[in-house]
Amino acid sequence: MSNFEVIVIGAGGGGAVIAKELGEKGLKVLVLEAGPWYGNKKWPNPNSQSGAESSSTSDDLDVVLHKQLLNKFEMNMNDLVTGRFRWGPADRSRSQWFRNADQKGVIWQCSGVGGTTQAYTANCPRAYPAAIDNVWPISYRELIPYYEKVEETLPVNFAATTAKEELFYYGAKKAGWHLIPTLDVTGPGYRPQPNAILPPNKNITNLNLSEEQLSWMEGCTLSGHCINGCPHGPSVDKMAKRSTNVSYVPLALKTGNVCIRPNAFVIKIVTENTVSKGLHAVGVKIRDTWTGEQEELRAEIVVMASGSIESPRLWLNSGLPDNQWVGRGLVNHYMDWVSGIFEEKDLIPILGTSDINPFVGNTCGARMDYPGLGALQSVGMSPGLTASFYAVSESGYSFLHTPGMNDPWDIRGRLFGYELKETMDAYRRTLNILVSTDDEVNQRNGITLDPLIRDENGFVPVVKYQPTKQSSRKRSKLVKIAAELLRKAGAKKIIWTNWPTGMMIHIESTMRMGFVVDQDCETFQVKRLYIADNSVHYNSLGGVNPTLTTQALATRTAEKLVEKYFN
């Protein structure tokens, strides 16, 4: 491989963004990604054959292959152990990579070009200004131009309305909340989801074009597979859902300066200590996930963008200097799940249809924001995923909990047996709400290394999270607001699953700005080592989805890095 100025570790939410930004500034960038690459000609069978070594041109992107691999089957795509979108090696005949969790729940991250954004639902709200100003080392105003640039590039738009969003808005309005059609949220209200999904094609209701024809045109077809990976669009770079593999990756390749190497697990950051530079990064050691061969690669700058678990793990496994905050302070939006079941006769006057059909439209098209507490979002998924979300509960089985007179729910806890069947029979008349809490940073939560167990990539991480009392109080309030919204919309039955503490979908803040990295995201203790993923967030952003902020910061970091080292 030829000489590179910057090595980026990870091609997910943050890594793809900084690679594109640096490539545009003329730097030679090598992106090392642990997982597979779907939709690139050089890896025609990415899950069973090793394929080529790297790709550096968008001519390699293959829309037919992309569509064939992202086949919309929920287990094939989303199974946490064997799905195409899992945290594991490209070779699907092998197990996923091991992690130790210290609490009930699910750690949901994906390897591969696109990282976890392959499965993400593309919600792109900005942080609440109140969670940034006078809290973070930088101000909200400083972030705005970078938010704007990312919103323009992805691009971000407000979600289109289908039945489930209409019902959500109806309930929110009846519950007394106001529409807040804004990007900078300062008070509570509901709004369409700002998301990185292309608006539907103007022909979406033109019956002369079949749905299949529409799926080859530009624009969202409202097919409802966002969480299973969206295969709809005329070319890889014009897929409707803007995961980074279809948004920033093609743009990065188009600069002519970026090379991406999948199946390359970075197992060590290599440093040197000199009088003039102090302790600084000079490269990485990688392990080919197919052959097991190890190799050392060097560059002037190394950027970690391996996500909030692997970045601290890599730091610790590399034996970089002690820091009380490396891996610590993990937040995960202490999530919860509330579902409303409706009756046909109640839906018809509101929607004009007797079903909600949660599988239609963007997976998460509507939201309610509440600075100080967090956010609520509508979620509609395929039945297997929907059912599995009813299975995880801190309360155990629902038969253990008879609702009290004043409880806003009819069922609390994990569903089973007849009750489960009845709920799944009503699948098409169900509206689910995801609760996302503004949880607090606590140094006791986070990533440590397992002292005994290691895999081929080093000691495995232990992930620990317990919410603070304050976070629990906030979540309870949000659950009540969600239940009330559903009731006002006309739900006949409300199910509060009471998720356990470890439902990790939005993992952030394990390498915090001001503690591990400075305000330009260079680590304090190792010069020329930057971080461009969720881990640098100072806090949980108020409870809003993290990726847009990561991408805005990665854009800013690229600028700062070039100013400091390449001017």
Next chain:
Amino acid sequence: MGISEGERTLNRYIRSTFQALVEAIIPPHLKYKDYLGTAQVAGAQKLHVYEYVIWILDHSIALPVKEQLNLVNGAMSKPTAELLDLGAAHLVQTGQILYPLNVTVFPNGGPFSALSKVDRLRAITLIERLDINLENLSIPYKNNPELVRIMMDVLNELPLFGHYSEWTAYGTTRLFSPEFRRVEHFPLGWFQTGYPGPSFGYRDFRGFLATFKHKKVDD
């Protein structure tokens, strides 16, 4: 490759235990159809969902890690079945069962599969509350309360995902490595819920509640 009698007995034991598990979580039921009567809706046992649970338990941990956990031969399904039995035994010994034991339904199983359906869930509840002696468990559960609690959610999640996803339709290929599975028919769980399956799109476009004004940013 020959399978010894011991292995065969073990496999039967494991299968019976997980059959009993999925049957308690998703039993068959009668669904009122129309004035013509009711229809029987298949439960998870009939759809072989227990095979998915066993498969995942045995394939979720990579070999080098399994070795460090001393799990090489038995994999995860065996200690997990034993964990369920320990909870069941405790339920029986403390006189908490609601219905008599029945060893004829799953003759190859242990105490867990002899319990009535609701008692199986109550045994899981005991385990979940850690009302059992963690000393008596085998690896990896021995003295590992976090893992014990995590698994009680996992043991519910897997049957639900297996039953209501396309897994049941992988039919004759269902126990193959994922790259070699093929969907052979329309999944029954999808049929039961009215989910139409993968789609190219829907026409249910109802407009926009708000529009986004992009600020042109110069590079």
